Amino acid sequence: MIIEFPGTRGEIEESSAEHKYHSSLIIRYKKTSALIDFGIKYNPQLINKINDFDFILITHTHPDHYIWTLEDENRINIPVYLTRIALDYSKYKPKDYRIIKDSKEYRLKDLKVVAHKVTHSLRCPAVGYKIKGDKTLIYAPDILDFEEDKGVVFKDVDLLIADGSSLNINMVRRKDDRLYGHTRVKTIIGWCKKYNIGRLIVTHCGKQIVTMDKKELAGRLEEYTEGKINVIVAYDGYRMEL
Numbered sequence: 001m002i003i004e005f006p007g008t009r010g011e012i013e014e015s016s017a018e019h020k021y022h023s024s025l026i027i028r029y030k031k032t033s034a035l036i037d038f039g040i041k042y043n044p045q046l047i048n049k050i051n052d053f054d055f056i057l058i059t060h061t062h063p064d065h066y067i068w069t070l071e072d073e074n075r076i077n078i079p080v081y082l083t084r085i086a087l088d089y090s091k092y093k094p095k096d097y098r099i100i101k102d103s104k105e106y107r108l109k110d111l112k113v114v115a116h117k118v119t120h121s122l123r124c125p126a127v128g129y130k131i132k133g134d135k136t137l138i139y140a141p142d143i144l145d146f147e148e149d150k151g152v153v154f155k156d157v158d159l160l161i162a163d164g165s166s167l168n169i170n171m172v173r174r175k176d177d178r179l180y181g182h183t184r185v186k187t188i189i190g191w192c193k194k195y196n197i198g199r200l201i202v203t204h205c206g207k208q209i210v211t212m213d214k215k216e217l218a219g220r221l222e223e224y225t226e227g228k229i230n231v232i233v234a235y236d237g238y239r240m241e242l
Ligand SMILES: [Zn+2]
Pocket: 010, 011, 062, 064, 065, 141, 142, 204
């Protein structure tokens, strides 16, 4: 399984050479290639070959993940999977949209895909994707927490790719008794330790990570992982074989 990050930037004003484009992920496995998320500031290299992918999965309809919230993008002809609630939220729709139900396993070409509901936005509900080929990964670029039991969601996961909006500052908000926002990388590392996930890739980088000195960032990650988790911060164009 090969994964590639066309973009790694969150919904922020700041940007850098390493985090210029909105976060998305390419997965290639056997004869299947899939893209997760296609936001407003997509990597321009994506658009010419966009219809070569077999399908696109959408985590939620914030514009940094889903261009159709703001623009009528009609050059994309491949299937675009999203939840019903996500589809109904946005003004525009992909040409070939397909509804995906949460917590249900779909076989999409060579990949097995499950959308797991996450706590993130009150108006714009989000999912994280668990994707299985020969290895299993989870992609949750915007997450405060999983709504399901993490013991179940994280079962047999080789790699977690998750939200870098904050390293250690509180980005949790509350309306009435409902929480929303983003968790911290520090907390996500705690999940990896608790549920025995050996590898973490941080994406959807926020202001703190984008502007932090590299050595300081490496030091903090080392401190949080205690050497137990292999963690890296992805950058635009980062590619690895899992
Ligand atoms: Zn986002």
